[in-house]
Amino acid sequence: xxxxxxxxxxxxxxxxxxxxxxxxxxxxxxxxxxxxxxxxxxxxxxxxxxxxxxxxxxxxxxxxxxxxxxxxxxxxxxxxxxxxxxxxxxxxxxxxxxxxxxxxxxxxxxxxxxxxxxxxxxxxxxxxxxxxxxxxxxxxxxxxxxxxxxxxxxxxxxxxxxxxxxxxxxxxxxxxxxxxxxxxxxxxxxxxxxxxxxxxxxxxxxxxxxxxxxxxxxxxxxxxxxxxxxxxxxxxxxxxxxxxx
Amino acid sequence: xxxxxxxxxxxxxxxxxxxxxxxxxxxxxxxxxxxxxxxxxxxxxxxxxxxxxxxxxxx
Numbered sequence: 001x002x003x004x005x006x007x008x009x010x011x012x013x014x015x016x017x018x019x020x021x022x023x024x025x026x027x028x029x030x031x032x033x034x035x036x037x038x039x040x041x042x043x044x045x046x047x048x049x050x051x052x053x054x055x056x057x058x059x060x061x062x063x064x065x066x067x068x069x070x071x072x073x074x075x076x077x078x079x080x081x082x083x084x085x086x087x088x089x090x091x092x093x094x095x096x097x098x099x100x101x102x103x104x105x106x107x108x109x110x111x112x113x114x115x116x117x118x119x120x121x122x123x124x125x126x127x128x129x130x131x132x133x134x135x136x137x138x139x140x141x142x143x144x145x146x147x148x149x150x151x152x153x154x155x156x157x158x159x160x161x162x163x164x165x166x167x168x169x170x171x172x173x174x175x176x177x178x179x180x181x182x183x184x185x186x187x188x189x190x191x192x193x194x195x196x197x198x199x200x201x202x203x204x205x206x207x208x209x210x211x212x213x214x215x216x217x218x219x220x221x222x223x224x225x226x227x228x229x230x231x232x233x234x235x236x237x238x239x240x241x242x243x244x245x
Numbered sequence: 246x247x248x249x250x251x252x253x254x255x256x257x258x259x260x261x262x263x264x265x266x267x268x269x270x271x272x273x274x275x276x277x278x279x280x281x282x283x284x285x286x287x288x289x290x291x292x293x294x295x296x297x298x299x300x301x302x303x304x
Contacts, residue, residue: 052255222279
């Protein structure tokens with residue numbers, strides 16, 4: 001276990017591992033997204049209340065789930081980086097931020113588009129919407145803080161602290177629809193007694209979520225590769241690899 | 246269901262298709278920018294090492 005951990009934390013090994021994993025994640029993501037989007041838009045029946053408008057769920061829920069998942073992943077990587085002084089973990093955290101920001105934006109935008117026909121408004125300052133907006137600001141703040149500090153080690157530590165403080169917002173987003181009276185509907189999938197969707201509606205949704213996860217895997221590993229190259233540019237293995245091509 | 250009915254989305258066409266289009270756009274932009282970031286960094290390093298090799302040889 002520890003030798004495996006040690007090997008994984010070695011940048012050249014991680015770089016090569018990433019390079020071989022990226023196509024797997026990428027093709028899995030493409031396959032799951034195409035099949036599930038077809039399932040969600042074509043084969044799933046229309047909702048008895050929202051008609052075909054409910055189909056926005058197939059892009060909105062995966063984006064919203066991923067926005068929280070990436071944040072927890074980023075904060076965990078940042079914590080490992082601070083506690084064990086592992087530079088590679090910081091590189092992983094840095095790679096997560098722009099992806100997280102973009103899917104948080106996506107969750108807000110698709111939610112807004114869904115809200116207009118169903119609630120009659122694009123936006124409301126309610127707990128779920130506001131806490132998700134704060135999540136976007138946390139991602140943007142993380143990236144802004146990093147770009148304001150030139151020294152990589154100091155940027156790693158400062159941004160990690162910001163990421164860890166922001167973790168308090170994650171349960172607030174998740175439980176906001178239970179804790180407060182919200183315009184936003186309750187959780188469809190993660191509720192007591194199983195998902196509130198029949199299988200022909202739920203399966204494409206699960207497929208979309210798996211697809212989004214694989215998409216995150218592929219893009220995050222690609223961004224980690226870039227981050228490792230920048231951080232290891234004075235090491236022999238990077239120089240050998242770049243000049244031998 | 247005809248193809249036109251499918252496109253019409255029971256009257257929700259504007260909302261459903263703009264959501265789907267936006268999602269596809271965000272996913273594709275993520276892939277393109279991440280890949281470009283790697284190739285630009287590799288290119289920058291290639292130039293840097295070549296530069297160092299040249300100045301090292303002339304000294």
